[in-house]
Amino acid sequence: MNRMQKIAWFNLIVTSLALGLSIAAFGVAYFIFGLPTYRAAGGFGFIGIMGLSGLSPVLFRKDKSKVQFDERDTAIQRKAAIVAYSFFWLLFVAAAMTPWFILGPNGNITVNYLPWMVFGGMFTVMFLQSIVTLNEYGWKGKDNE
Amino acid sequence: MNTAGKERTMNRFQKIAWFNLAVITATILITSTAIAIEIRMRGYSTIGPCFVVILALLKATPFLFKKPQGQSGVVCDERDHFIRNRAASFAYTAFWYVLFLFCFLLWFIIGPENSVPTIALPLTAFGGALFIKTVASVAILVQYGWRDKGEKL
Numbered sequence: 001m002n003r004m005q006k007i008a009w010f011n012l013i014v015t016s017l018a019l020g021l022s023i024a025a026f027g028v029a030y031f032i033f034g035l036p037t038y039r040a041a042g043g044f045g046f047i048g049i050m051g052l053s054g055l056s057p058v059l060f061r062k063d064k065s066k067v068q069f070d071e072r073d074t075a076i077q078r079k080a081a082i083v084a085y086s087f088f089w090l091l092f093v094a095a096a097m098t099p100w101f102i103l104g105p106n107g108n109i110t111v112n113y114l115p116w117m118v119f120g121g122m123f124t125v126m127f128l129q130s131i132v133t134l135n136e137y138g139w140k141g142k143d144n145e
Numbered sequence: 146m147n148t149a150g151k152e153r154t155m156n157r158f159q160k161i162a163w164f165n166l167a168v169i170t171a172t173i174l175i176t177s178t179a180i181a182i183e184i185r186m187r188g189y190s191t192i193g194p195c196f197v198v199i200l201a202l203l204k205a206t207p208f209l210f211k212k213p214q215g216q217s218g219v220v221c222d223e224r225d226h227f228i229r230n231r232a233a234s235f236a237y238t239a240f241w242y243v244l245f246l247f248c249f250l251l252w253f254i255i256g257p258e259n260s261v262p263t264i265a266l267p268l269t270a271f272g273g274a275l276f277i278k279t280v281a282s283v284a285i286l287v288q289y290g291w292r293d294k295g296e297k298l
Contacts, residue, residue, distance in 0.1 A: 081234075107262070114247075
């Protein structure tokens with residue numbers, strides 16, 4: 001596998017783990033321990049695991065002895081970014097407009113919603129970028145890479 | 146610089162970037178002035194915010210700045226693609242920093258127990274889109290140079 005594939009796999013695992021653990025923790029706190037929703041939502045603290053993706057440049061260092069990136073890699077990265085950000089914008093606008101439509105223009109919403117929008121956006125971008133990158137390169141290693 | 150016999154003009158992307166910046170600046174100025182005047186006269190504003198409709202002009206760029214037709218019509222090469230991609234990449238990176246700062250600073254200042262008006266959310270998305278457009282336009286102009294460079298259409 002090339003460096004970009006490894007980074008994509010790493011990000012995919014990290015984001016999936018973060019979301020999976022968050023939902024599991026919320027479910028356990030809400031359904032098993034019977035905590036109220038706002039307290040059970042603390043389970044989403046596991047979303048902080050996504051911060052590990054910031055380590056990918058350190059974990060997967062560039063090998064300076066050979067060419068790492070050509071036009072094909074650039075095109076793949078560009079396509080992955082375009083797909084990820086297109087979906088991000090759809091979700092971002094939907095997340096911004098939905099409370100406005102439901103609660104009305106004079107309504108109020110908890111300020112906690114704003115950081116969740118940021119985390120949701122980061123998750124969407126990282127997850128989709130990784131999926132598209134792996135889909136374009138192939139999910140497994142190839143001998144010619 | 147000798148430009149005799151050459152048509153000195155900005156390329157299409159520079160014109161679009163200038164147009165975007167002009168429309169955004171004009172909208173901000175006109176809308177804020179209208180809101181300020183209305184609030185001073187009546188104490189509240191209902192008509193002023195309607196001036197944001199000027200931003201619809203941003204969607205008119207494909208018609209206002211058409212791609213040249215004909216044999217001499219190479220309008221976009223690798224350098225142009227590179228400049229546009231870099232501008233978009235820079236704009237999105239800047240947008241993430243600003244969105245992150247805005248959301249967390251608001252959360253920190255207001256406090257997690259409190260709430261914000263729902264209108265703040267569409268305004269965040271709207272402001273974000275405007276921010277990206279502005280930063281991308283400025284990045285394009287910075288990379289090409291703010292003025293014409295004797296590029297031929």
